[in-house]
Amino acid sequence: MLVKNQIIEGKCTDYTYNGLGVVKYDTFCIFVKDMAIDEVGQIKITAVRKDFCYGRLLKIIVSSKHRTEPKCPISRPCGGCQVQHLSYQEQLSFKRNHVQNTMDRIGKLDKKINEVIGSENPYYYRNKVILPVSVDKDNNMIVGFYRYNSNIIIPLEECYLQSDKANRVVKKLKKLFEKNKLHNQIRYIMLRDMEKTSELMVVIVTYQKEVDLKDVVKEVVKFEPTIKSVMQNINGKRTNVILSDESVLLYGRKYIQDELCGLTFNVSAHSFYQVNNFQTEVLYNTVVSLANLSKEDVVLDMYCGVGTIGLVLSRYCKEVIGVEKVEQAVIDARENAKINNIDNATFICGDVEKVSKKLLKEGKCFDCIIVDPPRKGCSKKTIQTLIDLNSKKIIYVSCDPSTLARDLALLKQQYNIEIIQPVDMFPQTY
Ligand SMILES: C[S@@+](CC[C@H](N)C(=O)[O-])C[C@H]1O[C@@H](n2cnc3c(N)ncnc32)[C@H](O)[C@@H]1O
Incomplete structure (x- = not known):
């Protein structure tokens, strides 16, 4: 019987549907993030359920030929990849x-x-970026991705799945939110960023409607002239749905354009569009x-x-x-x-x-x-x-x-x- 915090040595023999390594130990399966098939590692048991456990990889003892060095320095703690x-x-x-x-x-x-x-x-393939925004205990703004299996936000410097342009615009928005003292008012930033047409949409999700975003919009559009649409979406509900039905157009048009298979498509903030x-x-x-x-x-x-x-x-x-x-x-x-x-x-x-x-x-x-x-x-x-x-x-x-x-x-x-x-x-x- 395995117990929480126990440290064992085990070999990864399979993957779960969501990419965790499967390590068999006695009659138990231990699911371990960041393990590759054939890898042997030192694993700390982090949670014990009736028929299986979760574990954290502490040390790789025998590396797998399928392992590669992740481009992103925070790929291990981040829940994104x-x-x-x-x-x-x-x-x-x-x-x-x-x-x-x-x-x-x-x-x-x-x-x-x-x-x-x-x-x-x-x-660098994602044309849609959704980032939660919060403040830390010192009232500094944090924009990033959720830590794996938690709702703590890891600050993001650069995400390797989204374009350089999207990364730059996110950093600029964070600075502008701080400069305009919008702490605790912004909930998410959503970007749609179309490579072929170079058109970008910014959606600022706020808890309430009465947020003064005029200066943020003016400056971000000056910073990145390919922004063709800025929308405010008001979502005060405590659910994990990102966009509510209530949106206000702050700049440009309500949609941006993209090209696919030789055709042009208008895409709005709420519409489904492959990422x-x-x-x-x-x-x-x-x-x-x-x-x-x-x-x-x-x-x-x-x-x-x-x-x-x-x-x-x-x-x-x-x-x-x-x-x-x-x-x-x-x-x-x-x-x-x-x-x-x-x-x-x-x-x-x-x-x-x-x-x-x-x-x-x-x-x-x-x-x-x-x-x-x-x-x-x-x-x-x-x-x-x-x-x-x-x-x-x-x-x-x-x-x-x-x-x-x-x-x-x-x-x-x-x-x-x-x-x-x-x-x-x-x-x-x-
Ligand atoms: C996976 S997306 C596919 C969209 C499109 N085929 C594409 O490739 O961009 C699924 C779409 O189904 C729509 N949808 C979901 N449930 C539906 C339903 N019961 N009836 C009609 N449309 C629905 C969603 O709004 C979404 O646009």
Whole structure:
């Protein structure tokens, strides 16, 4: 029996879904952050549960060939990157195995998963940055990331997943907040930073509406002229939701523009938009090639966000219908069709479950359905409608292998599962 604070020696033989090393000790599994397969380490037990423990790696005794030196000096304490200590090849192998195990265990699919399509840019790829803001005991402002497994903020000098520009703007904002004595008034900074168009959006999340941000806005826009939008979002609720529905435009326009797969997209603060532009193009091109559309085909783009996938596909088919529940995203999607001169795409604002059922009742037929839900996947009713729609092809884009496996286990009643192709959208993290 292991006890808290006990120090043991153990070998890492596997990874958990979230990138912790698994060390077997007697009948126990110990989950240890920052360990690589085949590594032997000295481990301190930090928490004991009924069937497993958590441990902290104190010392590496035998290093693994899969270990690499993380670029970021705070990657160990930071909760942002879980697998930066693994070589990129090992990260891809860890991700492929995770998808394979999940499909076997939950989906009972008996299907060999393709190799993960890795990124040529495993650093500096994030176009969206969200940083909590707080004050320390001496009333100094802290901006950074949450420490692993805690809500303590680690001050951030430079994050290697976001651009240099984003790092510079964050530092400047912190200085301006301090200069304007806005301590305890700012809750989060959110940036959207589009590399291709060089457009940047700043969202300042405050607890209350009455915060004087005039000077901060004036100076930050002077400091970084590529800022095209500054919004204030007011969120006084003590939950972990970052943005409330209440926003005020402080500078520029309510959206910024980006380019993907040769198209221009308007993106607002609230709209879902993939965070890794390089890999989003890889992902969408994979969808285009798997869809293999003809000019007669009609496509349903479920959970369409600002219309990205549907609009990319619209060039290859007769008609696209997109469905999305966030009103602002649908407004953006319609505008995105307009600015790209696309006239064969329409967007319906509503819940996928209800809208798809209605389309089925109206007798609509689809040659290809794109399904790109949030992490929780599709509801059982939506899966039933997908089965009843009996489309020639479904392309299910997922960011959570376990809900994908659950949904595929139901969809396989009607559809043949032909190919499972992982794409690494989040290098250094799981
Ligand atoms: C993972 S995002 C995909 C967006 C888009 N396909 C893309 O690649 O940018 C999921 C989208 O589904 C929307 N959504 C979530 N639940 C929904 C529902 N029940 N009905 C309609 N849309 C929903 C979210 O607002 C979000 O825009």
